[in-house]
Amino acid sequence: MEAIILAGGLGTRLRSIVSEVPKCMAPVCGKPFLYYLLQYLSEFKEIDRVILSVGYLREVIFDWMATQQLPFEIAYAIEETPLGTGGGIKLALKQIKGDEALILNGDTFFHVNLTELSKAGKENKQAITLALKQMTHFDRYGEVNLAEDSTIEKFNEKKPCEEGLINGGIYHIDLKRFPLSRIPDKGSFEKEVLETNVKEKNLRGYISDGYFIDIGIPEDYQKANVDFAEFFK
Numbered sequence: 001m002e003a004i005i006l007a008g009g010l011g012t013r014l015r016s017i018v019s020e021v022p023k024c025m026a027p028v029c030g031k032p033f034l035y036y037l038l039q040y041l042s043e044f045k046e047i048d049r050v051i052l053s054v055g056y057l058r059e060v061i062f063d064w065m066a067t068q069q070l071p072f073e074i075a076y077a078i079e080e081t082p083l084g085t086g087g088g089i090k091l092a093l094k095q096i097k098g099d100e101a102l103i104l105n106g107d108t109f110f111h112v113n114l115t116e117l118s119k120a121g122k123e124n125k126q127a128i129t130l131a132l133k134q135m136t137h138f139d140r141y142g143e144v145n146l147a148e149d150s151t152i153e154k155f156n157e158k159k160p161c162e163e164g165l166i167n168g169g170i171y172h173i174d175l176k177r178f179p180l181s182r183i184p185d186k187g188s189f190e191k192e193v194l195e196t197n198v199k200e201k202n203l204r205g206y207i208s209d210g211y212f213i214d215i216g217i218p219e220d221y222q223k224a225n226v227d228f229a230e231f232f233k
Helices: 033-041 058-065 084-093 114-123 189-200 218-231
Strands: 002-006 049-054 073-078 100-105 108-110 128-138 142-146 152-158 161-174 203-208 212-214
Touching: 002 033, 002 084, 033 108, 049 058, 049 084, 058 073, 073 084, 084 100, 084 189, 100 114, 108 161, 114 128, 114 161, 114 203, 128 142, 128 189, 142 161, 142 203, 152 189, 152 203, 161 203, 189 203, 212 218
Parallel strands: 002 049, 002 100, 049 073, 128 203
Antiparallel strands: 100 161, 108 212, 128 161, 142 152
């Protein structure tokens, strides 16, 4: 199994407290956030290759990665200009050796059982399977509506929500059912792939109760520093 990490984020909203590094390299408890994502992937023995989609300040990532010892091969997909999540994913998928991949956002930690996620994607023969998280009292994320068979019916706009499922930013993609030609060279994966194709009923949700944090805003970045100090003793 191969995995992709979107590691080219600019971290604009974190600039007030973290600067001069890509968002995935923001320090959390003394280590780059990327460290925890790679340790998480190391839990799954079937993952033998990880592709980092990099762009902004990528030399920082290269230098740090050169100091790491990991149980899988590392490759890079390099964005010379910002391509958005859709373009970054497509660029990395061009390096995939098989016909399926796991995709992770480089600024989100969601402790999903990736073995079960990929199994669900294969068994249900859906083009893309999304890891979903049940949340309460949120307004940063759009709610996801599921049918009884776990097919995704709708992505709702961001608004205050008492309770619901959100897109946790981890995907299993089957390239036999969703070829590269359907992914834009530049743009948003969420908007131009997921939301555009939801009517085809080829997206499935996989609900996980694993720990979730998105460090995209200062408040949650600070929360990650508190939480990880406890979780990763």
